[in-house]
Amino acid sequence: MRADARRNYEQLVEQARIAFAESGVEASLDEIARRAGVASGTLYRHFPTRLDLIEAVLAGQMADLVDLGHRLLAAEDAFDAVSGWLRAALAHGLTYRGLSAAVMNAALDRETDPVANWHAQMFEVGAALLARARRSGAIVAEADDADVLRMVGAIAWAAQDTPDSPARADRLLTLLLNGLRHGDVRP
Numbered sequence: 001m002r003a004d005a006r007r008n009y010e011q012l013v014e015q016a017r018i019a020f021a022e023s024g025v026e027a028s029l030d031e032i033a034r035r036a037g038v039a040s041g042t043l044y045r046h047f048p049t050r051l052d053l054i055e056a057v058l059a060g061q062m063a064d065l066v067d068l069g070h071r072l073l074a075a076e077d078a079f080d081a082v083s084g085w086l087r088a089a090l091a092h093g094l095t096y097r098g099l100s101a102a103v104m105n106a107a108l109d110r111e112t113d114p115v116a117n118w119h120a121q122m123f124e125v126g127a128a129l130l131a132r133a134r135r136s137g138a139i140v141a142e143a144d145d146a147d148v149l150r151m152v153g154a155i156a157w158a159a160q161d162t163p164d165s166p167a168r169a170d171r172l173l174t175l176l177l178n179g180l181r182h183g184d185v186r187p
Helices: 003-023 029-036 040-046 050-072 078-095 099-107 114-136 145-159 165-182
Strands: none
Touching: 003 029, 003 040, 003 050, 029 040, 029 050, 050 078, 050 114, 078 114, 078 145, 078 165, 114 145, 145 165
16 A cells, blocks of 8 residues: 555544544544545545444454453453453443444354454453463452453443443443452352
């Protein structure tokens, strides 16, 4: 990609990230192009469909979360590492309301499914952080990786449309973390 085309691409993804955080995935594509300083045609050359743009935004955010998880695997305190990563994953879920759902719904109609790969990477790093915390005794041994990660997704969903969504999500995540740290988990 030429330098100017790469710059346009990066600006479009950045402005889409901001617009989706402000207005959800139905934000105006023409407004995104305007904010990026390009014509609508440039947006459509890079991203022929809304889903293509959504996937570009989501891919970058998921990569950032996976990278954060890998860095946190080396953190001194295993509980702080896993709770910090879960908070980042929850913040992502709250910020990009509708983004993951839009990609997942469309993935059913496509031959290639980037969502499965992203979820596998997220699960892998989340599971590694949880395993490390279990081994160190920072969380209860019975904590199931898939259950914990599903609960974080459920917290984002439950809090997303409330007037105090960040505060509510933080309270719910704190309850989950307290349960992981001190709870009596029974089958």
